[in-house]
Amino acid sequence: MNIVVCLKQTFDTEAKIVIDGSGNIDSTGVDQIINPYDEFAIEEALQLKEKFGGEVTVVSMGPEKAEAAIRTALAMGCDKGVLITDPGLENPDEWVTAEVLSKAIAQIPYDIILVGRIAVDFGASQVGVRLADLLDIPSVSSILKLEIDGDKATVTREIDGGTELIELSLPAVLTAQKGLNTPRYPSMMGIMKAKKKEVKVLNLADLGLNASDLQPKMTVQKFSLPTPRTAGKKIEGEPAEVAAELAKLLREEAKVI
Amino acid sequence: MAKGIWVIIEQSKSEIRKVSLEVLSQTRIIANETGEPLSAVILGKGIAELADKVAAYGADKVYLVDDEKLENYTTGAYTSVLNKLIRQEEPQAVLMGNTAVGKDLAPRLAQRLGVGLASDCTGMEIDQENFLKFKRPIYGGKAFADVTSNVRPILATIRPNIFPVAAPDESRKAEVVNETATIDPADLRAIVKDIVMATSERPELIEAEIIISGGRGMKGPENYKILEECADVIGAAVGASRAAVDAGWIEEKFQVGQTGKTVSPTLYIACGISGAIQHLAGMGSSKVIVAINKDPEANIFNLADYGIVGDLFEIVPLLTEEFKKLKSE
Amino acid sequence: MNFELNEDHIMMRKMVRDFAEEEVAAGSAERDEKEEFPLDLWNKCAELGLAGITFPEEYGGVGADYLSYAITIEELSRVDASLGVIISAHSSLCANPIYMFGTEEQKQKYLVPLATGEKMGAFGLTEPMAGSDASGTRTTAVRDGDEFVINGTKIFITNGYYADTYVITAQMDKSKGNRGITAFIVEKGTPGFSFGKKEKKMGIRSSATYELVFENCRIPAENMLGEEGRGFKVAMQTLDYGRIGIASQALGIAQGAYEEAMKYAKERVQFGKTLAEMDVIQFKLADMATQIEAARLLVYQACHYATHKKPVSKYAAMAKVFASETANAVATQAVQILGGYGYTREYPVERMMRDAKITEIYEGTSEIQRIVIAANILREQ
Numbered sequence: 001m002n003i004v005v006c007l008k009q010t011f012d013t014e015a016k017i018v019i020d021g022s023g024n025i026d027s028t029g030v031d032q033i034i035n036p037y038d039e040f041a042i043e044e045a046l047q048l049k050e051k052f053g054g055e056v057t058v059v060s061m062g063p064e065k066a067e068a069a070i071r072t073a074l075a076m077g078c079d080k081g082v083l084i085t086d087p088g089l090e091n092p093d094e095w096v097t098a099e100v101l102s103k104a105i106a107q108i109p110y111d112i113i114l115v116g117r118i119a120v121d122f123g124a125s126q127v128g129v130r131l132a133d134l135l136d137i138p139s140v141s142s143i144l145k146l147e148i149d150g151d152k153a154t155v156t157r158e159i160d161g162g163t164e165l166i167e168l169s170l171p172a173v174l175t176a177q178k179g180l181n182t183p184r185y186p187s188m189m190g191i192m193k194a195k196k197k198e199v200k201v202l203n204l205a206d207l208g209l210n211a212s213d214l215q216p217k218m219t220v221q222k223f224s225l226p227t228p229r230t231a232g233k234k235i236e237g238e239p240a241e242v243a244a245e246l247a248k249l250l251r252e253e254a255k256v257i
Numbered sequence: 258m259a260k261g262i263w264v265i266i267e268q269s270k271s272e273i274r275k276v277s278l279e280v281l282s283q284t285r286i287i288a289n290e291t292g293e294p295l296s297a298v299i300l301g302k303g304i305a306e307l308a309d310k311v312a313a314y315g316a317d318k319v320y321l322v323d324d325e326k327l328e329n330y331t332t333g334a335y336t337s338v339l340n341k342l343i344r345q346e347e348p349q350a351v352l353m354g355n356t357a358v359g360k361d362l363a364p365r366l367a368q369r370l371g372v373g374l375a376s377d378c379t380g381m382e383i384d385q386e387n388f389l390k391f392k393r394p395i396y397g398g399k400a401f402a403d404v405t406s407n408v409r410p411i412l413a414t415i416r417p418n419i420f421p422v423a424a425p426d427e428s429r430k431a432e433v434v435n436e437t438a439t440i441d442p443a444d445l446r447a448i449v450k451d452i453v454m455a456t457s458e459r460p461e462l463i464e465a466e467i468i469i470s471g472g473r474g475m476k477g478p479e480n481y482k483i484l485e486e487c488a489d490v491i492g493a494a495v496g497a498s499r500a501a502v503d504a505g506w507i508e509e510k511f512q513v514g515q516t517g518k519t520v521s522p523t524l525y526i527a528c529g530i531s532g533a534i535q536h537l538a539g540m541g542s543s544k545v546i547v548a549i550n551k552d553p554e555a556n557i558f559n560l561a562d563y564g565i566v567g568d569l570f571e572i573v574p575l576l577t578e579e580f581k582k583l584k585s586e
Numbered sequence: 587m588n589f590e591l592n593e594d595h596i597m598m599r600k601m602v603r604d605f606a607e608e609e610v611a612a613g614s615a616e617r618d619e620k621e622e623f624p625l626d627l628w629n630k631c632a633e634l635g636l637a638g639i640t641f642p643e644e645y646g647g648v649g650a651d652y653l654s655y656a657i658t659i660e661e662l663s664r665v666d667a668s669l670g671v672i673i674s675a676h677s678s679l680c681a682n683p684i685y686m687f688g689t690e691e692q693k694q695k696y697l698v699p700l701a702t703g704e705k706m707g708a709f710g711l712t713e714p715m716a717g718s719d720a721s722g723t724r725t726t727a728v729r730d731g732d733e734f735v736i737n738g739t740k741i742f743i744t745n746g747y748y749a750d751t752y753v754i755t756a757q758m759d760k761s762k763g764n765r766g767i768t769a770f771i772v773e774k775g776t777p778g779f780s781f782g783k784k785e786k787k788m789g790i791r792s793s794a795t796y797e798l799v800f801e802n803c804r805i806p807a808e809n810m811l812g813e814e815g816r817g818f819k820v821a822m823q824t825l826d827y828g829r830i831g832i833a834s835q836a837l838g839i840a841q842g843a844y845e846e847a848m849k850y851a852k853e854r855v856q857f858g859k860t861l862a863e864m865d866v867i868q869f870k871l872a873d874m875a876t877q878i879e880a881a882r883l884l885v886y887q888a889c890h891y892a893t894h895k896k897p898v899s900k901y902a903a904m905a906k907v908f909a910s911e912t913a914n915a916v917a918t919q920a921v922q923i924l925g926g927y928g929y930t931r932e933y934p935v936e937r938m939m940r941d942a943k944i945t946e947i948y949e950g951t952s953e954i955q956r957i958v959i960a961a962n963i964l965r966e967q
Contacts, residue, residue, distance in 0.1 A: 013515045013535040017399040025400065036516050072597060093373060094364070117360075120515050122395050122402075124376040126364035129332075133368040138446040139332060141361040154450075158510065159357040161461045162454035164329075168447035178516060179509035185605050188635030188648040188658075191597050217373030221390065222403040226541060229560035239571040246547065246563055247579035254545045254562065256467070256524040257491060257583060503608065554853045 001054035001148075003045040004105055005078065006115040006128070007038035009062050009069035013120055019223050034069045037116025039183035040176035044146060045114050046077045047181065052148070055079045057108050061089065061100050067199055074194040075186030081199035082108070088204055088211025093218040098130035100214070103207040105135065110171055112153070117142045117175035125175075132173035139173035140166050144180055261294040261318075261346075262287065262389075263410075265339070265353035265362075266311055268301055275422065275464055276354030278314050280415045282423035283381065284352060285315030291387045294318060296348065297431070300335055300438075302328035312431035314423060319431045320346075324438040326445070329452065330358050333444035336365045342436060343370060348410050350389050352381075355414035356463075363414045373406040375413040379521070379542065389413070397515030397538030417464045418521045458489075462511065465494035467524045470513055470540070472498035474529015474550060474569055478506040483570065484528060487577040490584060496520070496540075498530045514539035528569040532557030549573065589883075591653075598654050602661040605634060611665035617792035618668070618937050623748055624792055627669055631662075632703020636673055641685055645693055646701035652889035656834040660885075663838025664845075667941035668792040670838055674831030675744040675793075676700070679949075680707025680753050683769065683824040687812035696751055696771055708749035709828075710740035710798050711821050718954050720755070720818055721764045725800060727756035732807045734770060736800040739782065742948070746796025747781045750774050753824075754798070755817045767817035771809045778803030789940035826899045828949045829906040830892055833885045836906070836913035836945040840881065843913075843920035843938040844874045850924050850933075867923060874916045881909040900962035907955035910945035917942040 011017075012031040020026040034042070045056045056078040060066050063085060070081035084104055089096070105113065113135075115128035125141075132139030144163060145156035151170045156163050158177050186194070204210055233249070235242045250257045264281045267274040281297060288295040297316035299307050301323065308319040322338055339362075343351060351366075353359045355377045367374035379401075380392030390405040391413050405411070462468065469484045469491075481495065488495050496513040497506070513520055515535040525543035530536060532548070532555055540546070541560065548561035549569045558564040565572060591599065610627055617624055631637060639655040641647025648654070655677065663670030681700040684692055699705040716722035725738025736756055743752075752772045759766035772779055782797030812820045848871060851861040861867040888901040917939040921928035928935045946952045 011396065013397070013538075014533070015396075016534065017396050019400070025396075068593065068597075071593065072600075075597060075601075095368070095371075095373060098368060120397055123393075123397065123519075124364075124374070125360045126367070126374055126376060129361060129364035130368035133336075133365050139361075139365070140447055141332075142357065157357075159452070160463065162452060164449050165451040165453070166447050167450050172447070177509075178512065185601050185634055186597065187633065188598065188601075188639055188650060188654070190635075191594055191601065192648055192650055194597075195594065217371075217408045218375065218404050218406050220402045220404050223395075224401045224403070226398065226401065229541065229546070231559050231564065232562035234558070234564045234566070236566070239567060240575055242565050242567060243572055243575035243579050246565060246576060247583055249563060250524065250545070250547070251583055254524070256545050257580065504612070554850070556853070 001048055001052040001111050002109045003048055003054060003056045004108055004110045004113045005038070005041050005045045005056060005058050005073065006101055006113065006131070007042065007058055007060050007069060007073060008035045008116075008119045008121070009033070009060065009066040010035040010119055010121040017225065019225060023223060025223055032065065032068065034072055035116050035119045035121070037118055037120070037176055037178070039116075040178065040180045041114035041116050042073050042076055042078060043181045043183040044176060046184070048112070048148065049077075057082060059101060059104055059108070060084070061092070061097055067201070070199055071194050072186055074197045074199070075190040076184055077190060080197060083199060083201045084203070084207065085201060086203040086211070088214065091216065091220070092214070093216035094124050094126035094130060095217045096214045097127050098134055100204070100207065100209065101127065102131055102134040103209060104202065105131070112170055113173045115173065115175050117177050128173050128175040135173070137171050137173060138168045139175070140168060141175045142177040143174050144177055146174060146180070261296055261348045263296045263298055263348040263351045264316070265351065266297050266299045266307070267354055267356060267358050268299060268304060268307060271304060271307060273307060273310060274354060274356065276356060276415070276417040278422045279417065279420040280352050280354055281311060281314045281316065283415070283420035285423065287381065287383055287389070288315075291383055293349070296320060298322070298339070298342070300327045300338060308431060308433045310425070312429045313425035313427050315429070316431045319433045320436055321433060322436045322438050324440070326440050327438060329449045330362070331445065331447060331449060332361055332365055333446060334438070334440045335362050336369055337440060337444045338438045339366055340369045341439070343410060351410050351412050353414055355416050359414040363412055367412045370410070372408050373411060375404050375411065377416050377519070378413050379416050379419050381413065381415070394519070394542070397535065398519060398541050399534070399538050416519070416521065418466070460492065460494045462494045462496055462513070462518050463520055465520070465522050467491055467493035467526070468496045468513070468520055468522045468540075468543075469493045469526040469528065470496035470498065470530060471501055471507075471528045472530030472536075473500040473504070475501055475506060480570070481507055483573050487573055487580065490577055490580045498533070498536050500533075527557050527561070528573060530557055531555045532559070595653055595657060598650075599657050599661060601634070602636070602658050605630070606661050606665045610662065610669055614666040615931065615934060615937060617666070619931070621786070621791045623794045624669055624672070625748065628672060628706065629703075631669070631673060637676060637703030638681065638701025639677065641681060641697065641701040645685065646698040651893040652830060653886060653893065656830060656885055656889045659831050659834035660838040660841065663835040664842040666792070667835055667839050667938070668790045670835040671744055671790055671793050671832070674828070674835055675709060676707045676749070678828035678831040679709030679824055680749070680751055682827055683709070683753050683811060683820055684771065686823060687769070687820050691808065692771065692811065700751060705750040706745055706748055707751045707753070708743055708745035709824065710743050710752055710754035712742050713738065713740055718951060720767065720821060723755060723757045723767055725754070725756040727758050727768060727770060729807070730804070733804045734807060734810065736770065736772070736778070736803045736805065738800050740798040742785060743796050743798050744793055744948075746794055746798055747784070748794050752798065753811060755821055758814060762815065764818040765815050767821070768814050769811040769817040769820040770805060771811050772803065772805055776803055776805060787944075789937070789942070789944050825949055826902050827892060829902040829955070830885065830888050830898070832945055832949045833881070833888065833902070833905040833909040836909035836942065837878070837881050837885050839913040839938050839942050839945065840874075840878050840909070840916040843917040843935050843942075844871075844878055846933065846935050846938070847871065847874065847920035847923040850927075861923065870919050870923060874919055877912045877916060881905070881912040884908050900959055903950070903955040903958040903962070906950070907952050907959070910942070910952065913942040913945050
């Protein structure tokens with residue numbers, strides 16, 4: 001079974017967001033990690049490989065330093081990496097990302113494509129689904145469980161207030177939700193082996209694309225930070241007093257009960 | 258020339274999702290400013306009766322696509338039907354709720370149309386040229402991006418619980434257009450075999466008006482019943498921090514935070530939650546925040562509107578009793 | 587000279603830190619309280635390859651360098667110093683002497699399962715009458731045909747009872763003093779080998795420290811490790827490398843305590859400002875950070891010499907004495923910064939301060955380290 005995993009290198013979830021002098025998000029000194037949802041995709045891919053054999057290829061679009069995220073995926077047990085990096089891809093939107101990834105993936109044999117359901121940086125939840133449309137294959141979003149039998153997959157998908165059981169034919173794109181599995185840590189052996197694995201670095205020309213055909217559909221006009229909340233009232237006293245006081249404030253002052 | 262704003266109405270068993278009405282109500286305000294027609298689009302089976310309802314909430318025109326193949330949402334069929342309709346009618350914007358359906362449908366549709374999509378928006382307004390712009394949280398709510406597109410139509414999904422539902426005006430009437438669905442078998446490559454709804458009577462986390470959440474301070478899975486009892490008195494949903502989920506005390510679907518659900522309830526009660534940055538990202542846009550924590554230095558107190566330093570195991574049950582009194586008044 | 591970690595080391599640090607924070611940290615206080623040996627965590631460490639970092643792949647190891655090892659022990663000890671010493675004693679004090687002095691057969695039989703973590707190792711040198719002075723060794727080994735018969739008692743043995751494989755020293759010819767000492771490999775379960783009392787300790791309480799008792803314990807002659815009469819050398823060289831592990835453990839404790847103090851100082855408000863805004867606290871934090879960086883450089887330098895198989899004795903001793911004294915100084919200051927809270931078990935610095943003390947004592951006290959350093963520098967001049 002040939003499995004492709006798309007991953008994105010993102011800010012650590014503990015990172016504080018700072019806007020620099022030119023109005024952009026400042027990445028100086030921020031720890032970069034594999035998007036946590038993509039880790040679920042990687043783990044699922046590795047489990048499929050352990051069960052059915054085959055090869056797991058990790059594909060990422062991003063700056064050169066995103067290779068570190070690919071190396072981590074290789075250390076976890078993925079076999080090959082592809083990094084698409086190009087000066088023409090500085091501010092891609094989800095449409096651009098999906099177009100580029102689809103071109104790269106078209107060169108790789110695949111039976112299943114796994115991606116995280118959302119990236120914790122821009123939080124768009126779009127690329128996996130867009131990719132499926134470009135490759136003209138089905139997709140299921142937010143999966144919690146995956147079973148494969150031949151070229152049929154049965155997946156459990158999270159919906160609001162419950163789950164759906166969906167049957168579909170492969171190849172397909174599945175987007176991984178928290179709860180699908182518990183991602184493994186890369187082992188020491190894995191880290192040592194990862195450096196011997198191949199990471200292909202491609203630019204747009206290698207994919208037969210050029211930056212002028214990839215003008216983003218969406219434009220960001222401005223980044224801003226939320227107005228910081230400030231500490232409000234401290235309610236003090238005996239437990240019974242504070243409970244009564246809080247209930248009263250919520251009803252009479254905040255008017256939310 | 259692209260014209261009009263569309264709102265895709267999400268329904269299940271002829272029940273309209275609250276977020277669809279929120280989007281419709283807010284879009285009505287925008288349409289009044291731009292003078293553009295506002296249309297609602299409903300896909301499903303046996304949905305004719307919903308036309309009057311969406312008219313009452315502001316739709317000038319209602320497109321109904323009634324087909325048994327559309328009874329349950331499937332990515333393929335819904336995308337195909339809407340793609341055809343949008344290409345035919347050329348609206349300038351298509352909006353829907355950022356629900357499980359919206360998150361799956363909108364990107365597929367945007368790609369099919371070759372257009373941009375603003376996901377999970379918490380603000381929308383029009384600029385001087387009557388173009389829609391959107392504000393959307395990024396980095397799990399730690400920052401915002403104002404986005405727009407000069408490609409038409411622009412698609413957007415709107416976060417639940419952000420905009421109020423307007424009072425319905427039953428006297429409003431809308432033009433109703435019945436469209437037939439042509440569904441290619443190729444659109445049904447993924448089939449819904451079963452839907453299992455949680456038995457809980459509590460509201461869905463992302464749509465709940467009130468959420469009571471427990472973190473590491475809950476000390477174990479057995480203690481969540483304290484929160485559940487309180488939640489049931491005030492009609493709240495129960496949530497959790499990542500620490501509690503990672504400890505295995507409560508299912509992942511209850512997690513609030515950057516790697517869980519992002520919520521904007523009217524009232525968020527954080528119990529035994531220290532206030533890690535990744536949790537705050539998921540609930541920082543709540544209107545009123547209450548924190549109950551025994552650690553006076555807990556970060557959550559820095560943003561709570563009401564803070565109580567104390568033992569949640571003592572305070573929450575007492576609070577439940579107080580809420581009962583209020584509710585019985 | 588390059589003071590930055592390479593990609594592999596960065597990835598290793600992140601992996602061990604993630605593991606430590608997600609799987610180890612939450613239970614540290616409880617395991618300390620209950621003196622509970624973390625067998626499940628040991629197994630997880632083994633799966634991650636942490637039991638055989640420095641040993642070649644052909645012996646079941648990872649084939650990584652000493653810096654990888656130091657980073658691992660540092661990161662584990664940052665949240666749980668007990669787990670740090672469990673891994674360190676296993677790797678440096680049991681697997682490593684077998685790697686350095688073992689025959690090919692011994693390596694295949696004992697090193698491979700130790701390096702993969704299938705088996706746990708321990709090292710028995712200390713005796714009631716032989717602490718810093720190994721020449722007081724009273725445990726005896728007597729040859730009997732193709733067996734050795736061992737009698738005596740070892741004390742304060744880290745990983746005792748839980749370990750499967752023990753490297754021990756015994757006296758074969760008392761008249762020769764240190765030159766009469768020989769090293770042996772003894773398997774758990776060998777008749778005549780049992781465990782005495784479990785120590786109740788001040789710190790590293792979730793590591794196990796046991797007495798080993800040998801009563802006419804017969805082991806095959808092929809279990810002699812290194813040459814007859816060279817056991818003292820085996821032990822001393824083992825300790826040279828072991829000190830890198832303990833120095834890394836001390837470094838981790840210092841780092842953990844420092845971070846706790848920093849976090850608290852930024853949050854705690856007194857007299858209308860945070861502690862971190864006060865000069866008196868800033869100076870403490872600055873000193874702590876500086877001491878830690880100095881210790882880290884010494885530890886990483888010792889790793890460099892160990893990896894390149896250059897004489898390591900002086901550098902390991904310097905790293906150990908400095909890092910362990912840093913751990914004690916920093917942990918004590920951390921408790922001071924947290925004040926009354928720091929003295930309670932609500933916060934981890936109380937445990938860290940207790941854990942730090944042992945690093946000045948075991949695998950050669952600070953006094954012994956200074957003797958080693960002095961002997962080296964006097965010889966060099």
